[in-house]
Amino acid sequence: MSEFRTPEQETYQFRARLLVAGMFILVCFGLLVARFVYLQVMRYDYYHTRAEENRIALAPVVPNRGTVIDRNGVVLARNYAAYTLEITPSKVADLEATITALGEIIDIQPKDRRRMKKLLDESKNFESVPIRNRLTDEEVARFVAQRYRFPGVEVQARLFRDYPLGSTGSHILGYLGRINERDQQKIEERGDEANYRGSNFIGKSGVEQSYENELHGITGFEQVEVDAGGRAVRLLNRTAATPGNNLTLTIDSELQRVVEEAFGDRRGALVAIEPATGGILAMVSMPTYDPNLFVDGIASADWKALNESPDHPLINRAIYSAYPPGSTFKPFMALAALETGKRTAWQAIADPGVFNFGGHQFRDDKRGGHGMVDMYKSIVQSCDTYYYMLANDMGIEAIARFMGQLGFGRRTGVDIEGEAEGILPSPEWKKRRFRRPEQQKWYAGETISIGIGQGYNAYTPIQLAQATAAVANDGVMFRPHLVKYVTSSVTGAQREIEPRPIRELAFKPAHLQTIKQAMLGVNREGTGAKAFRGAPYEAAGKTGTAQVFSLKGAEYRASAIHERLRDHALFIAFAPVEKPVIALAVLVENGGFGATSAAPIARLVLDYYLAGKHPAGPAADDPDAGEAE
Amino acid sequence: MEERRFDPRLMVKRLLAPIDPPLFFIQMGLLGFALVMMMSASPERVDSQLVNSGVAILVTWVAARMPTQRLLSLAVPLYLLGVALLVGVALFGEVSKGARRWLHVGVTRIQPSELLKIAMPLMLAWYFQQREGLIRLREFLVAGVLLAVPLGLIAAQPDLGTAVLVAAAGFYVIFFAGLSWKLILPFALVGVAGLGAIVAFGDQWCQPGVDWYGLREYQKHRVCTLLDPTSDPLGKGFHIIQSTIAIGSGGIFGKGWLSGTQTHLAFIPERHTDFIFAVLGEEFGLIGAIVLLCLYLALIVRGFAIAARAPTLATRLLAGAVTMIFFTYAFVNMGMVSGILPVVGVPLPFMSYGGTALVTLSLGIGILMSIQRHRAP
Incomplete structure (x- = not known):
């Protein structure tokens, strides 16, 4: 800075500085222009897309779930619309206070709170969770009037599942439940997330689960313009949802009900199959449960009661529980003997009431034995000795091979999940089953009790029913199935399920005739005669008793042992013998002798199905019926 | 002497006179x-x-009509008033959104920092005018102090935006008054270095x-x-x-x-x-x-x-x-x-x-x- 400056110098210096400032301004504005060009020209596409993404949201349109009806058109599962009160936790500051305040205008029970808490744990935070279902119109009106007090709380119209028959057929239908984390994972593995956006429920068991893809339908979408607050401003585009397909079951729901009533409060299972198609007419697992309990998200007390009951109502015994078939195994053994040439129908043995093998006595139920026993008599009177010898003659491999083709020890592939494999004993099975070499070895003595359906044998009632149906249908086997056809919701076209046989076993007609006649004899003059006295049709059958508890040498006396350790009672049947329309297997857990408790149930079922007779009540036990099996 | 008569054209002309087209x-x-x-x-x-x-x-019209000297004569009172109000804000101000910026005066509330945006350059211009021909380092230091006092008060509110604008306004006067480049450049360099550092180490900071x-x-x-x-x-x-x-x-x-x-x-x-x-x-x-x-x-x-x-x-x-x-x-x-x-x-x-x-x-x-x-x- 100079000591002295003229005004001209000062003006000059000032103007120079203006020039500098001007240059600075131009640089700055140039910077801005560069930035605008960058944003609006070079990256236009990117920001354009971002703005569109901001603006457009896809709102799912949830499809109506398909309905389920039985073979006669009786509705088994349907939908109904109801109002729910839902809370979006992320939009609510104090959840507890909000619920308490809501409680002042709408009835909220402690169990509603508990259920909500459970759902909260399972769901993601941004989803709305119901606090109350099935609001009355009055409750809806009361809430709507005070809605302003409750941001983040909304009344929604939702579709709910309804099972009009309640507990009848609950194991077949299964139930819907809220989609939990594990379901979500499965949906993601299938790449089905898009179709489940907006869906709250998914089939958890039964056909609801196995036909989930048919029933669910295709989610539609609404393209909506949303504002920054996420509120829909206007509808841009709409793709309607495609409703789920409807299922028609092979089940006869009235028959199902009759069976359930016939069981009364006994535990057990029954599977009835139409032999000519494999269609399941009734599949009962007792006790049952009411699937409607699950629809709203089951209350924890109900869940606890179901889950912790010693009767295990949630288990589908018909497909999951494997039991020794007992004497119901004998007709199949007899058929095996004929087919493999080990026996002829008229070949008879002398039965001393005991079969000695390797220093061990295998005893017959009847002291002193049955005398001379041919194949017919062995089935009608259920002679054990005959089959001890037969099993020994055939050997385990031949038995396993023959029984395997009848479906024993294999999953039938019935169209619901949760089926058990059962155990078809064989040397290979033992090798797989056991670790230690000495356990892996098959002992010839083990084959003996296989012959009467004991030992390692363990089959599910559906396997037993399937094998019975195979015999009834002259060796033509169908995969047992619950769904008759699927009706497309769009075209109305019906798609049959399993119309073709899976296996045709070329049994000799004469052999089949022998077995059928013997089974008819069971109900005429044998162990099932009492139960089937006076039946207006000809039914083939076989009683069976499966040991739960092995008595080492001691005499078995039903009254003396705990109810849960008593033998399981079994019965297989098909009728009419000439042209069977129904084949079934019944199992009564701890029912004692098959003739005592299982055969009377079969009688009621056949009476209803073949003669249209409605039973008056549960089938009565018949304590005097055939002691010998 | 011509008689004064109401002439609409003259009226408009006088009204528009202060306006720079x-x-x-x-x-x-x-x-x-x-x-x-x-x-x-x-x-x-x-x-x-x-x-x-x-x-x-x-407001533009009223300000345009006012002779520049009158405007400049308002510099000191406006500046002092502004500083006084800022002190008032610091002591009795109303807190809104975490910052103490507003002062209640009777019916309305005002934001005194806004006043400084004009009072600041006015004050500094007036000051340099007083010292015209004698502007040395000392004058720039005084100007710096005049700038720093209200700036500190505003920054403490805190109101970063207004502080930047008031600081800029004051700095522009000092710059145009001829502050030596030797003093400006170091600051400019520090600024550039600072920006570079932010780009380099911003994530850590x-x-x-x-x-x-x-x-x-x-x-x-x-x-x-x-x-x-x-x-x-x-x-x-x-x-x-x-x-x-x-x-x-x-x-x-x-x-x-x-x-x-x-x-x-x-x-x-x-x-x-x-x-x-x-x-x-x-x-x-x-x-x-x-x-x-x-x-x-x-x-x-x-x-x-x-x-x-x-x-x-x-x-x-x-x-x-x-x-x-x-x-x-x-x-x-x-x-x-x-x-x-x-x-x-x-x-x-x-x-x-x-x-x-x-x-x-x-x-x-x-x-x-x-x-x-x-x-x-």
Whole structure:
């Protein structure tokens, strides 16, 4: 800075500085222009897309779930619309206070709170969770009037599942439940997330689960313009949802009900199959449960009661529980003997009431034995000795091979999940089953009790029913199935399920005739005669008793042992013998002798199905019926 | 002597006499543009924007009529009043949104820092005028102190935006008064080095728990959000992200007036005030943005022309500084909305809704007009 400056110098210096400032301004504005060009020209596409993404949201349109009806058109599962009160936790500051305040205008029970808490744990935070279902119109009106007090709380119209028959057929239908984390994972593995956006429920068991893809339908979408607050401003585009397909079951729901009533409060299972198609007419697992309990998200007390009951109502015994078939195994053994040439129908043995093998006595139920026993008599009177010898003659491999083709020890592939494999004993099975070499070895003595359906044998009632149906249908086997056809919701076209046989076993007609006649004899003059006295049709059958508890040498006396350790009672049947329309297997857990408790149930079922007779009540036990099996 | 008669033409002429036509047309152009934008950004505020525009023109006219010397004579009282009010704010001010900025005076509440935006350059111009011909280092030091006192008070409120503007206003006067480059350059170099350091080490500095000495947490947050808007997409970063999306999606020609989706679906926050430029960028595109820049450039060119021909040191400094304030407002605002400067509360001159800033800026236009009109010594 100079000591002295003229005004001209000062003006000059000032103007120079203006020039500098001007240059600075131009640089700055140039910077801005560069930035605008960058944003609006070079990256236009990117920001354009971002703005569109901001603006457009896809709102799912949830499809109506398909309905389920039985073979006669009786509705088994349907939908109904109801109002729910839902809370979006992320939009609510104090959840507890909000619920308490809501409680002042709408009835909220402690169990509603508990259920909500459970759902909260399972769901993601941004989803709305119901606090109350099935609001009355009055409750809806009361809430709507005070809605302003409750941001983040909304009344929604939702579709709910309804099972009009309640507990009848609950194991077949299964139930819907809220989609939990594990379901979500499965949906993601299938790449089905898009179709489940907006869906709250998914089939958890039964056909609801196995036909989930048919029933669910295709989610539609609404393209909506949303504002920054996420509120829909206007509808841009709409793709309607495609409703789920409807299922028609092979089940006869009235028959199902009759069976359930016939069981009364006994535990057990029954599977009835139409032999000519494999269609399941009734599949009962007792006790049952009411699937409607699950629809709203089951209350924890109900869940606890179901889950912790010693009767295990949630288990589908018909497909999951494997039991020794007992004497119901004998007709199949007899058929095996004929087919493999080990026996002829008229070949008879002398039965001393005991079969000695390797220093061990295998005893017959009847002291002193049955005398001379041919194949017919062995089935009608259920002679054990005959089959001890037969099993020994055939050997385990031949038995396993023959029984395997009848479906024993294999999953039938019935169209619901949760089926058990059962155990078809064989040397290979033992090798797989056991670790230690000495356990892996098959002992010839083990084959003996296989012959009467004991030992390692363990089959599910559906396997037993399937094998019975195979015999009834002259060796033509169908995969047992619950769904008759699927009706497309769009075209109305019906798609049959399993119309073709899976296996045709070329049994000799004469052999089949022998077995059928013997089974008819069971109900005429044998162990099932009492139960089937006076039946207006000809039914083939076989009683069976499966040991739960092995008595080492001691005499078995039903009254003396705990109810849960008593033998399981079994019965297989098909009728009419000439042209069977129904084949079934019944199992009564701890029912004692098959003739005592299982055969009377079969009688009621056949009476209803073949003669249209409605039973008056549960089938009565018949304590005097055939002691010998 | 001619008889004084009512002559409408003379009346209009006298009314228009203080008006500088170029400045007037630029101001009208900006206010008209603002009105158009307001109809899109916030239709319910159009009426009050019209009223504010009227008040703005009136303020301009009153200031333009006032002789420059009278204006300068107000410098000391206005400055002292401003500082006193700032002290009052510090002691009795009202806290709003975490900052103590407002002072209740009877019926209304005022923001004294706004007054300083004009009082500051006025004061410094007046001071340098007093010391004309004797301006040495000492004078610059005194000017620095005059600047520092209110600046400290404003920064303590804290109000970073206003502090930047007041600091700039004071600095421009000092710069035009001839502060040696030897003193400016080091600061400029430190500034450039600082910017470089932020770019290089910004991520580390923005880690939570790192204390920025002398700056409040929210100021740190603003700077950090600028460096990486995605770090806080729902909070402060949301503003920058959404405004850049708005501008970018406008493209060259814009989406058309009233058709900005970002604007009308409420994705742009503060869209009628600080972020109105995002609305403009979205609806009128690059063309609209350049038109606005040209209007500001015209305002600056006219301001500098007036400054260059201003008769006294004080009016020169004042005109230069006021013009630079317009530039600073415009640059800081557009820079922040387009995401190259931190989010500081600086309105877009004549465009953003809000009476206080409009009056301040109109006062600035009026001062320029006054300097232009009263330039004969």
